[in-house]
Amino acid sequence: MTEPLLHLETLTVQGTPRAMGRAQGEHWRDRIRHFVDVRFAAVDQYCRDRGRAPGAAGILEVGATSMALAAEWDPVGHAEHLGIAEGAGVEPLHLYTATNMTDMRDVLLLPADAEGCSSLLVPAAQAADGRAMGAQTWDLNPTDVDFVVAVHRKPDEGPEAWSVSCVGCLTLMGINAHGLAVGTTNIKTRDARPGVGYLTVLHRLARCADADAASALLEAAPLAGAHTYWLADAERQVEWEASPGKRVKRDAAARALCRTNHCLSDYHVALQGEPTSDSSLQRFEFLSAALEAPALTVDSLKAFFSDRSRGILSVNRYAEDEQGTATNAVFIAVPAARRAYACRGPADRGRWYTLDFGGEG
Helix, strand or coil: CCCCCECEEEEEEEEEEHHHHHHHHHHHHHHHHHHHHHHHHHHHHHHHHHCCCCCCCCHHHHHHHHHHHHHCCCCCHHHHHHHHHHHHHHHHHHHCCCCCCCCHHHHHHCCCCCCCCEEEEEEEHCCCCCCCCCEEEEEECHHHHHEEEEEEEEECCCCEEEEEECCCCCCCCECCCCEEEEEEEECECCCCCCCCCCCHHHHCCCCCCCCCHHHHHHCCCCCCEEEEEECCCCCCEEEEEECCCCCCECCCCCCCCCEECCCCCHHHHHHHHCCCCCHHHHHHHHHHCCCCCCECCHHHHHHHHHHHHCCHHCCCCCCHHHCCCCEEEEEEEHHHHEEEEEEECCCCCCCCEEEECCCCC
8 A cells, every 4th residue: 555645744934033933832842842852862872872971961062152153143043043942942052952963963073974965956057947956855863754844934024935944943945035045965074163053054044135145154154063055046056065164165057066975175075074975975976977967857856856776875765774864855946936845754755845935936
């Protein structure tokens, strides 16, 4: 019997940042509390499995320093975070540390990179309809799939926006009404330090008017850990390989780009904490070849993200692969249309939803 497709729950919030946060916290109160507990339990075991006898002891100290920096760097995003914590009845520090756990954890230790996402950027010249695309899978703990949601923000000030993330979290991947889309994949370098968590960074970038404005903010951000960030508007599609010590830019103007979870720049390769995993290499190889095709469409990208041709090393990752990582959500943005498509779970197991702002794109 065919299993039913996974449903993606959506919630519309509006008003001030604090009010939008409070609405999320109240709506998902029990799930947010459970999510925080799951994240802390997972990171403690993760640290112990890698030989850190006190487990995740000390991670809240890292979180406290990082949250203070985030409050200064993006007061608007911090206000929404405080509202979420207030609505859910959880400590803001615990929520910040849990939701930005990959950065906070990397300050304590550099784990193996079996986890991580796959992203791609398609310039207008390679798109069948002449409209550029930015897209990714979001892969992490298999249990996180239970907490994936989409939030439609209608703020009193700033652009309307959609984000796909977990309950209690700020933006992980999203698109705003200006037509700017953002997303990320995880990389790991040895210069991790207390700083602004990646969800705060993405949440702030998602309020920018275009990729150039977002790039300028990212270049100056006091980052906590290393990630790649992709930024796509109708005209520009760029990716930043970004660590606390350096930002390296790749531009998709001439040809499509992809990314998995290993460093590409010489600077970051020298700082990479662990050898590149077979998973990251295989996914990168598959997407690089797939993106040579002309006339790409949204359906093309859905097919790439559904591919299982390399088994457990495929872009499409299942919980039953027992690799400690699974695809929890997929996101495809078409900035010129001010529209995105998203599903919860793997691309072939989730029901696809259209996220837009009304009207014709």
